[in-house]
Amino acid sequence: MRKQKADSRWWVEVEMQVQFFDLDPMAIVWHGNYVKYLEVVRCALLDKIGYNYVEMKESGFAWPVIDMQLRYIASASFGQRLILRADIVEWENRLKIDYQITDALSGKRLNRASTTQVAVDISTGEMCFVSPPVLFEKLGIIPT
Numbered sequence: 001m002r003k004q005k006a007d008s009r010w011w012v013e014v015e016m017q018v019q020f021f022d023l024d025p026m027a028i029v030w031h032g033n034y035v036k037y038l039e040v041v042r043c044a045l046l047d048k049i050g051y052n053y054v055e056m057k058e059s060g061f062a063w064p065v066i067d068m069q070l071r072y073i074a075s076a077s078f079g080q081r082l083i084l085r086a087d088i089v090e091w092e093n094r095l096k097i098d099y100q101i102t103d104a105l106s107g108k109r110l111n112r113a114s115t116t117q118v119a120v121d122i123s124t125g126e127m128c129f130v131s132p133p134v135l136f137e138k139l140g141i142i143p144t
Helices: 033-049 053-058 133-139
Strands: 011-017 065-072 081-090 095-103 109-117
Touching: 011 033, 033 053, 033 065, 033 081, 033 095, 033 109, 081 109
Parallel strands: none
Antiparallel strands: 011 081, 065 109, 081 095, 095 109
């Protein structure tokens, strides 16, 4: 059974089924496709807080991924139903999201990952060392 992280206020889960085009010659999900799965659930999470890529651009900031860590634990295969989960775990100076991919039926963990994104002022191209107020607004918090 899946369990919500006690300390996470901003999270989302998406269920998906592994498609044939995601497989490698060994008939398991090709390792690079897990990055696509992270993007699917990250977009769902950003939609949930009302700050997806369109809103980011409109607010004057790009949020490039500057770091990505993936840990492969077990393989996924054709037709398998997966639960993709994303949790925002840092937001003050960067946007860090933790991920977990599990088998929908057994709850067995298949992959865990994290991404780090930073705000870049679109008008100047400069990286912000503190997250812009718009992110705090979207998260419903007052910066400290």
